[in-house]
Amino acid sequence: MANESKNNRLRVFLDPLLKSNPLFVMVLGTCPALAVTTSFESAIGMGLLFTFVLFFSNLLISALRKVIPEEVETPAYIVIIATFVTIVKLLSETFLPELYSTLGVFVALLVVNCIVLGRAEAFANKNGVVDSMLDALGNGVGYTWAIAAIGLVREVFGTGTLTFGKTFTFIPKTTIPILGKWSGSEFSLALPILSSSAGGFIALGVALAIIAAIGNYKAHKAKEKAKLEKEKAIAAAKANSQKGAE
Amino acid sequence: MNYFVAFILAIVSYTVIDNVVLSRYFGICSFVGVGNKVKSAVSMGIAVTFVILMAALVCWPLYNFILVPAHMEYMETIVFILVIASLVQIVGYFIKKKSPTLYKTLGIYLPLITTNCAVLGVVETNMAYDFGRSMANALGTSLGFTLVIFLFACIRVRLESSNVPRAFKGVPIALIVAAIMAIVFLGLGGMIDLGSWGLA
Numbered sequence: 001m002a003n004e005s006k007n008n009r010l011r012v013f014l015d016p017l018l019k020s021n022p023l024f025v026m027v028l029g030t031c032p033a034l035a036v037t038t039s040f041e042s043a044i045g046m047g048l049l050f051t052f053v054l055f056f057s058n059l060l061i062s063a064l065r066k067v068i069p070e071e072v073e074t075p076a077y078i079v080i081i082a083t084f085v086t087i088v089k090l091l092s093e094t095f096l097p098e099l100y101s102t103l104g105v106f107v108a109l110l111v112v113n114c115i116v117l118g119r120a121e122a123f124a125n126k127n128g129v130v131d132s133m134l135d136a137l138g139n140g141v142g143y144t145w146a147i148a149a150i151g152l153v154r155e156v157f158g159t160g161t162l163t164f165g166k167t168f169t170f171i172p173k174t175t176i177p178i179l180g181k182w183s184g185s186e187f188s189l190a191l192p193i194l195s196s197s198a199g200g201f202i203a204l205g206v207a208l209a210i211i212a213a214i215g216n217y218k219a220h221k222a223k224e225k226a227k228l229e230k231e232k233a234i235a236a237a238k239a240n241s242q243k244g245a246e
Numbered sequence: 247m248n249y250f251v252a253f254i255l256a257i258v259s260y261t262v263i264d265n266v267v268l269s270r271y272f273g274i275c276s277f278v279g280v281g282n283k284v285k286s287a288v289s290m291g292i293a294v295t296f297v298i299l300m301a302a303l304v305c306w307p308l309y310n311f312i313l314v315p316a317h318m319e320y321m322e323t324i325v326f327i328l329v330i331a332s333l334v335q336i337v338g339y340f341i342k343k344k345s346p347t348l349y350k351t352l353g354i355y356l357p358l359i360t361t362n363c364a365v366l367g368v369v370e371t372n373m374a375y376d377f378g379r380s381m382a383n384a385l386g387t388s389l390g391f392t393l394v395i396f397l398f399a400c401i402r403v404r405l406e407s408s409n410v411p412r413a414f415k416g417v418p419i420a421l422i423v424a425a426i427m428a429i430v431f432l433g434l435g436g437m438i439d440l441g442s443w444g445l446a
Contacts, residue, residue, distance in 0.1 A: 027417055030278065031363045035271035075331055078360075082324040090320060105370045108323045112361045114275055197269040198428035205414075205421030213413035 012131055016138035022115045023146035024211050029115040032106050033147045034200035038158070041167040043151030045099040046106065047144025049088050053110050054119060055136040057081045061124040062132035068125075077120045078111070085110045099167050115139060150203050158195030160188040253382050259438045260386025266364050267394045268428040272387075273364035277395055278420055287399035289348075290358075291392030297337060297359050298368055298391075301330050302384035305369045306377055326369050327360075334360045364391055398424065 022028050029050075036046045060080050061068075068076045089107050092100045100107060110116065119139055124132040156162055160180040165173035180188025193199050266272045276290065305326050313319055338356045342349045359365060368387045372380035401423055410419045 027278070028275070030274040031271050034274060074357075075328075078327055078331060079324065082327050086320060086323050089323065105367055108370045109272075109363045109367055111323055111327050112363050112366050114361060117361060193429070196428075196432065197271070198425040198432065200271065201421045201425035201428060205418045205425065208421065209411075209413045209418035212415070212418060216412060 009131065009134055013134040013138040016135070016142040017145070018142070021142045021146055022118075022139050023143055024207060026115075027208065028118060029113050029143060030204065031109065032113065033150060034204060035106055036103055037147055037151040037154050037200060037203070038195050039102075039167065040148060040151040040155045040162060041164065042099065042102045043147040044144065045096070045167055046103055047140070047147055049092060049103070049107060050110060050113065050116075050143055051137070051140025053081065053084045053088055053113075054116050054140050055133065056084045056087075057116060058119055058124040058132040058136035059129060060084075061120045062127060062129050065125045073125065074117075074121070077117060077125075081116050081120070082111045096168070098169050102167050115143060150200075150207060153207075154194050154199055154203050157191055158193075158199055160190030249378065253378060255438050256379060256382035256440060257386040257389070259440055260383055261390040261393065262431060263434050263437060265390045265394060265431050266367075266387045267391060268424065268431050270367070272367040273362050273391060276358055276362050277398065277424070278417060279358075284396070284399045284403060287395045288392070291388075291395050293337070293356060294359055294362060294364060294391055295388035297330065297333055298365050298384050298388040300333050300337070301326075301365055301369050302372055302380055304329055304333070306372055306380050309373050322370070322373065323366075326366060330365050330369070331360050364388075394427070397427065401427075 016022060020026060023030070023033050032046055032050070037043045057077075057080050061077055064076075064080075085108065088110070089100075092103075092107060119135060123135045127135070152162075156178050160178060162176045162178055163173070164176075165171045177183075179190050191199075194203060260266075264270060267274065267277050273294070276294075308325065308329065309319075309322060313321060313325065334356055338349075341356075364387060368384055372383055375383060398420075402420060405419060405423065414422065
């Protein structure tokens with residue numbers, strides 16, 4: 001029994017990483033996923049702030065789930081989320097001012113992020129504090145890697161280089177040439193469209209298509225396998241009946 | 247006169263050049279979510295327009311005449327989201343009383359407007375502007391949202407019957423369409439120089 005509940009807890013944490021990834025599978029939280037992914041670093045920063053807000057709002061909402069009356073659920077959740085967003089806003093403004101100015105209005109827009117409110121309504125108000133914390137961490141990490149992946153693709157293919165230390169000023173600023181600008185030359189294979197506003201849509205659209213293709217392939221394979229097994233079973237049944245006839 | 251021209255230019259600029267959905271990335275969720283029926287897309291656009299205008303009209307004085315004198319600027323996000331949520335409720339009640347048929351078409355989209363980033367996004371960016379410009383921002387943004395969501399719905403109706411690669415069916419092709427629309431709108435960039443009107 002204890003083992004089973006432990007397994008369930010692990011599932012609560014691991015599922016949002018891949019199987020029910022909030023961005024790639026549920027297609028939620030697309031606004032920040034497009035807006036802040038022009039660079040790898042700002043995407044990671046956004047993911048961190050998002051995880052912070054989700055973690056604490058899930059924690060408080062699940063702790064208060066028996067206190068909040070059902071009729072005022074959503075307004076109460078919004079106020080709780082807005083409180084943590086304000087805290088994150090003040091903290092990032094003080095300690096990571098570069099990140100705050102890069103993300104701009106999207107820090108405040110965490111309030112209306114569908115994932116945060118969605119997890120509150122779908123998970124935190126039905127489950128215990130520990131489970132909700134794990135769920136928040138899973139979703140936070142799942143969302144962070146998803147937008148970081150998009151940010152990485154957009155920065156590398158959009159500018160041809162990968163820059164560290166621009167948003168997180170505490171690491172020394174380094175620019176790694178990947179698709180061009182090697183040893184000071186101007187040559188570059190980058191596609192600037194990917195760092196423009198249209199590039200976000202293209203990157204996310206292609207990512208979703210790749211995931212759909214993988215899903216299609218898996219479904220196709222499962223179908224083939226089922227077909228093969230069915231044929232085998234029919235052949236075995238035939239052989240059996242022939243044996244019986246003999 | 248000068249001010250009036252600047253106002254109109256700012257509206258045009260926010261509507262087509264600096265479009266909410268395609269270049270500022272606000273309201274993608276509802277854009278992708280509702281955008282496959284022309285009629286509901288237009289209804290959504292109108293409802294969002296109304297809420298954005300009302301929210302901008304209420305929040306700007308609230309911020310500048312109450313929060314700033316009281317040195318409570320940090321409360322802005324909480325105050326704004328509460329104003330927007332209650333506005334959406336009031337709009338819902340009002341429409342339900344006045345026109346039940348409109349309520350039926352808008353009904354399911356009304357609660358969605360609270361979590362539409364376009365509304366909060368406009369209100370938050372308005373805090374750096376004066377009243378005239380914030381109204382221009384609200385009007386232009388909501389017009390731009392309605393325009394794009396309408397165009398997008400028309401394209402998606404066509405997409406339903408067209409032969410797209412299987413992996414791209416549904417949301418991925420919609421995002422690619424949005425990308426092409428964004429490229430088209432990029433072509434309008436630089437048409438109006440707000441800086442020359444002292445609005446940059």
